[in-house]
Each structure stands twice: as C-alpha cells, then as structure tokens.
Amino acid sequence: MGAATPVVELKQITKRFPGIVANDSISLQLHKGEIHALLGENGAGKSTLMNIVFGLYQPDEGSIEVNGKPVLIDSPNKAIELGIGMVHQHFKLVQPFTVAENIILGSEPRKGLGINYKKAVAEVTRLSEMYGLQVNPNAKIEDISVGMQQRVEILKTLYRGAEILIFDEPTAVLTPQEITELLVIMKKLVAEGKSIILITHKLKEIMEISDKVTIIRRGKVIDTVKTSETSPNDLAAKMVGREVTFKVDKKQAEPKEVVLDIQNLTSKNQDHIAVLDQLNLKVRAGEIVGIAGVDGNGQSELIEAITGLRKVDSGSIKLNGKEIKNQTPRKISESGVGHIPEDRHKHGLVLDFSVSENMVLESYYKEPFSKKGFLDFKEIDKHTVKLVEAFDVRTPSIDTKSRALSGGNQQKAIIAREVNKNPDLLIAAQPTRGLDVGAIEFVQKQLIAQRDQGKAVLLISFELDEIMNVSDRIAVIYEGHIVGEVLPEETNDQELGLMMAGSMKKRGAAGE
Template sequence: MEYVIEMLNIRKEFPGIVANDNVTLQVKKGEIHALLGENGAGKTTLMNVLFGLYQPEKGEIRVNGEPVKITNPNIANDLGIGMVHQHFMLVDPFTVTENIILGKEPSKAGKINLKDASKKVRELSERYHLSVDPDAKIKDISVGMQQRIEILKTLYRGAEILIFDEPTAVLTPQEIKELMMIMKSLVNEGKSIILITHKLKEIMEVCDRVTVMRKGVGIGTVNVSESDPNSLASLMVGRDVVFKTEKKEAAPADVVLDINGLSVKDARGIQAVNHLSLSVRAGEIVGIAGIDGNGQTELIEAITGLKKTISGSIKINGKEIQNLKPRKISESGVGHIPEDRHKHGLVLDYSIGENIVLQTYYQKPLSKSGVLNYSKIYDQARSIISEYDVRTPSEYTPARALSGGNQQKAIIGREVDRNPDLLIAAQPTRGLDVGAIEFIHKRLIEQRDNGKAVLLISFELDEILNVSDRVAVIYEGEIVAIVNPRETTEQELGLMMAGSKRMEAGGKSHG
C-alpha cells in the first residue's frame, strides 16, 4: 500500500506530560484524512512533529515511503508538506501578496519583484478557486479570506500534503461550505489533506478515513463510509455522548438585563449597533443568532463596559450600567465569557490559578489591605479546577500551556463561580470538542435553572437552537426577529440572519 505520509510509533513528551504516546498515522495519496480527538488529545502536537516544529523522542516519519528527518518547517516545505495553522500566521499591515511570499520572495539583483509575485498569486488563486485580492491589506479582510491566504501560502511553496488545523473554528456556515469545496478541489488536483478537527459533521461530509486519538494515544483508523457520528464521538471521548442537551421548560421571572434603543460605534467609528432593544429574564437563556460582524461584538462590549455607548440605556436589575467601568459592571452582577479567550479571557503568562481569580483577587479573603493571600488564591483555584474538570499538570501551570478546551473551562469556572445574575456567554464552545461542548451546555442550563439570566451569542446555529429558550436574530446591528427555537429551523434562521426574511420582532416569540 502506497502512503504519502507515515508517522510510525511517534512519542512526544513535554515536562510532566506525554502528548503523543506511540501514535501511528498513515495517509494515502489523494485522500482527506481526519485526525479526530478531544481538546488536548495530542492532535496538534502530532502535526507539529510532522511539520518540523517539534522533534519526537521516538518514532519514524516516512514521506512517499522514504524515511525522513524533519528538523524544521523549511524541510517540511521542501518535502511538500504545508500547514494551515488554527491561529493564522499573518502580518496585519502587509498585503496579501507580501504575506504569501514572505520567506520565499522572488528577487532579481537583491530586489523583490512584487509585480511577478502578485501575478503568480492571482494565477494560483484562480486555479484553486480561492478568489482573493493580491493587493488588499490583511487588516482589512475577513477571517474567511485570511484563511484562504494561509492556504495559498502553502500552495505557493509547492505543498502536495496540506495539514488543516481546526480550519472551521472561526468561519461562518457559508465560509465552511466554501472551504469544504476548496478541500475537495485540492484533492481532485492530486493533493492529500490531513484535517485536524473535532466536528463530526465535517468529517462525515468530506473525509475518506479518520484516525481517532484519545489522551495522547492512537485509538484506531476507520473508513468514514462505514462509520457514523455517534460511534466516532464515543471512540473520541471513551463514552456515549449526548448531542441534544436535555433541559426542562424555562420558567422566566423578572427582567435582569434590559436594553433599550442602544446604539454603539465600532473601532472604525461606524455605527455597529442601531437602536437595539432586548431583554433577558431570570431563568431563561436568550440566544443571539447572526453572521459575524453584525454588531454582536460591540453589543457585548457595551454591556460589559469595554465600549462607550452613543445612546440608549442598559439596565441590570433596574439599575443603569451603561458606560460604567468594567469592574463596577462585573460587581453589579454580570459574568462574561469573552469570545476571544486569548485576547480578553486570560493573561496567558499567568498561572491558571492566578487567571481563575482575575475578577476577585482584590476582595477578601483573597487579599487584605492590598496584599494578596496566595494560599487562599490557590485553594480557590484548586476547587474550581477540580469542579470544572480543567485538565492541567497543576494550578501553577501557565495558562498558555493548556489546550483551548481547558482554558475555556477555567474561564467558565471563574465566571460561574461568582454566581452572577446575568451570564454573557460569547462563542462559549468555539473550537471545542463534543465532550467539552456537552459539559459547557449543561453548565449554562444549570445557571438558568438556578434562576439566573443567560445571554448566549454564538455562530453555531445548532448550539443556539439546542440551548436557547428564545432566539433573537441580529442583522446590521438590529434585532430583526425573536423566535421560539422549537418552532424554527436552521434554514429559516439562516435566511433571517442574511436579512432576507425580516419578521416583526416578537412575531413568533414568547416572553
């Protein structure tokens, strides 16, 4: 059997942890091969070994049957291996072309020939149906477009084997469909693809075979055509997983969050939220459905005090909070799971224990007269780490060393532990696996059942429909409809989100 890539018995250790424990992965030419596993299962580590970012302690790599030593990414590129990273490696002020050729600049007599490069980028993008503008600056283009540039970067370097690391984590449903088509056309061109993911729907749609990893160990490889989402999920987490979150009927009580006629500008000074009104009651989860960039971020920033409002009012339990300082808002009963956990959720170089008390470190018993009591801080951190199943070598481990799912659990533990009257959950399961998603959904519903108000903002429509009691659709900074999730479909929501099906807000709503 001819494999383009063979990783045989790979072992990779970090201090205190075996990330890959004798894992074997064999990829055939012209296939889309999924690497499936929970957050922290060792998938990205294995691919970083293949791409030359890490050196394994043990094991062998073969490319087209030949044993190779990949000691850095340049060697991987020379062997025809390219990686599209989960967190894009792009330089914001540079143009698309400058980013694509970075490190492989075509030059004559020491001068870079941008004109030739731009032409080659255009040809590549047309050949692979990756329409991009070679002269646009990275900072001015959408996330979906940035991803295309990452793909073009690998193709420009002549990649025959492409590694995609969680490529759909930040894409809208429309962009995901486009990416699936791009992947299929790459394979039709004779490329081979390794797709790191934990989204079972995507695997069923585009992959030929799937290798499952659990806690650093390879569990096995199966043909997708002979499998189904349920069996893959239980292979991945080692138990049966519930996809539909069980919850009893909501019993909404008093209004906790009351937003009236709110307008907010975005970073460029353009009005992003337009006279928006919305209320969330104690004992209910209100989901906000919308395509990225329709004012969701600015709405959350206004409620949490990260952005000034132009007009309108925001009340928590009847008290005005707009334009107060974030700490004051947090103390008035607002918890916030931010959409970007690295930018706004954690201080990555602090220990996970310190991160867990970021909202409360200045209060007794964690500090007295301005002096931190570290034994109390780490006691509290340990109890949240154990209650929220945050998998970390210890409470002293830097936050950046944890997997995305465990970072997220720590943030959720921190926010829920404060028992806020309103919990704002923005993209709470972005980039997480089915086990972690199930855990987080249960926690949100627990908050609701404890009589708290929950505002859920998510691009995952199945999450919105599964968890919310009411769904508010946001389009161009306005709430254009409020619907009952049991009386609507993903298709209907999709049309409203695109602005083509406006309903009278409250039309099909209750509450």
C-alpha cells in the first residue's frame, strides 16, 4: 500500500483531566482495510482517546485528520457524518424496541409524516446479509443474546454509513463462541473495505485478528508494531512495562489453617452466562493471596459472592469451615469478613455522612455505640478519634462530611473501619486505585500488617506490580475461573500476562 493517506490520523493528541494526563501527545494512523489494535492496561488512556475520535471529548492539544483533511469532531453526530462509528462496551440500545427500530433510531427513513418501516427492515436485512451478521430485524432487543445485541450495535454504525469502526473491548461481554463469530464478522468488514480500531487487552485476539498494534501505557504511546512481527510475550512486556515499583518490605509468610475455602463456585448473570464458572480458591490465615486478571473476568462477581451481594447458583463458600454462601451481607460481615470495596463511593462510604458516622456503619447497632436502641455519639466520636489518629486519616474534623476528603483519605478511613473489625478474612479490592505513592505504600503496609497478625487477606488488583509485590501467592482469574496459581518469586510479568490473557494454563501447584 505504501504511503497511502491514512483514513484517520491522530496527531499528538493530549487530553488532561484534573490531576491526570489521560493522553499524552498520542499519534496514530489507521489505514483503509486494516484492523489496528490499541493495547493497554486499565486506565492507560485507550477509551479516552477513542472518545475523542468519536466526538465525546475534545482534545486539549493536537489534531485529527480524516482522509488527509483536518477535522473538528465536536459531537458524535459530527463523527457519524465523517463516517466514524463506535461500538461501545456498554450497549446503548432501547430494550422494548425491535432490532430494526433500534438501528434506524434518529435517522428514520420517512414516508410522508410516518416512518417507512418496511424500507428500514429491507435495508437492515441487506446489511445483515452482506456482513454475515444474521440478525432478525423484527426481534425485540430484550429477547436476544448479548452477542446479538452487539451485532445490532455494529449494524447501527453501518446503517449510518460508517467506513471507520471503533470497537471498545468488544469481547468483554461475549461467550467464547460469540467471540469467534465476532472475529469472523470483523474480518468480513475489512474485506469489504471498512477500517477498524480495536481497543482490547486480550493478546490472543490481537495476534489473531489485527494488522498493527499500538501499545499505550499511562497515556503515552510505547510503540506501534506490525502484528506479524511481534509476539504475545513482546506485547505483554510493552503493555505492562519493565520497571517495577519499589519493593514492599515484608518477611516470609507463614500460612496456617484455611480461612476461606471456595469450591466449584458458579454464579450466572441474567443471560445465564456463568460469570463465575466452577471457581476454586483457598486463602489461609497469615497469607495474602492476590488475584491477577484482566478487568471483567469475574473479579467483582467473586467479591460480591463472598460478601453476600450476589446470588450463588452452585458450589460452596466456607469461612472457617462454615458455609456462608447466599447469606445476608450483615451476617457475613459479622462472621468475620472485612471488605475494602473497589468502588469506595458506591459501597465504601456514605458520602454525606460524617467521618464519625462512616466509622460505625457496620457496628452502630452494637455496644458500646448503641445502648437500648439509642446511639451513643460520645462513644462513636471517641472511637473515631482513635482510628483517625492510628490510620493517619487527614480530615478537618471527625464531623466533616466524607465527600470532602481526598480519595486517599477516604480509602484510609475505610481501611481503618474494616481493619478495626478485626476480621478473619480481609478482602481488599483495588485498594490503591487512584491513590498517590505515599497512600499506596501506607495501604500496602496495612495489608501486610494484617497478614502478620495471622489474618487471611484476599487482594484483587489490576496493578500487576501490586500483585507481585504484596501477594504471597497469586491466583490468575480468566473468564470466571482460576486458571492457575503461581508464586510471585517464581513468575514474571510475561508469564502472568499470558495467563491473564488466557493463552497459557499453569498447574495449580502453589498452595495446594
């Protein structure tokens, strides 16, 4: 093809949000008829960049050219006008409407004052057959599978004349069969002259389907390579980065009895897809087990199942030998489970409550905080002052509303509360997400201190450095299943990256 003009060219795109440079001078070229993969960890800036191309955000610096001409994409409608379509990770479909109604929504073919529905159905059928999409135009969205809904999203972009398609993590929600079918559809789209940008962190899919890969890490382009000239190992190294943060000081773990014992745990979502699939995991007293995995492989569902926020279909979850599955969150909390939730705003704190009130969210109904049904605010405040000092929570006062605290201090407050419950099992989900280096170090030390006091700690994190540094044993989760266990000192980023991408199974030797 030589020096053909790219269909889309990004030139030094920079986008800042408060406290973070999401995209740092990113340049990228997409050529006609190619699949260009955008690879990077969570928070690397992939989606931000594509939201700029689709007109949802404006860049602070840099420019975009479409077919060699500079363009200003100030809204999704402008992007669509320029022939750019986006298949979002979370579908934007109207459930009670039919497939055809969803596809034409907003650009309906007219017949006098009405909508020419027959024409719409004919056009949808034609596109569906041309690209091998096989959708029934008259089916209602609420009655079709997730994979079919995604095809409707693809048809929506084609119906609007898209020549350039952006796929944002398109396989995250699909079954293995649907993934295979989607890759066939994507190949067919480029064979027909469309061009595709694929956002993903699954190495297997990149190797199978893309022509080129641009790797971004922390908002910067690390490299752009031809897929035929690279390997999964190579990509894993570039995606995760060589440099490892400071090592955490800790002595060798001395694991004792099993505290958490999960066997054949299965939980299905409303589409009857197993989001947890025969999952097995043990965590012993005095050890930190880290769960490594790419986002969306069942981590959140696993935590929800253990803490009573999610119904379990089969299998067992035992805490100190007692079955706790499908019990109420309060009962599970009282049997000895502490939980630092991944979404500190949604599940960790009541933002409009004071720091003091948040410190007793799970114990306000017990002595000494409650006497004969009345809250004893003196006791609650005394307790809070003690925790705020011990955990270095920086707050103007204990009566300050929690929403006024910085993210790091909100996190410290949650950790103070959960650790103070003296749980047998402490679950820490993304405990350092969005925190600065000082707060990260503090949080990691707290987890190790819990371990040293003989507690069982389950750590879920997308930061591989954190998993490698803090865990005593690493379990890799992929598609709702633990695919292997490794010891941090016997593995490396490459091996973990491959296991996380599902392209390598490891014997479950560690911790058996």
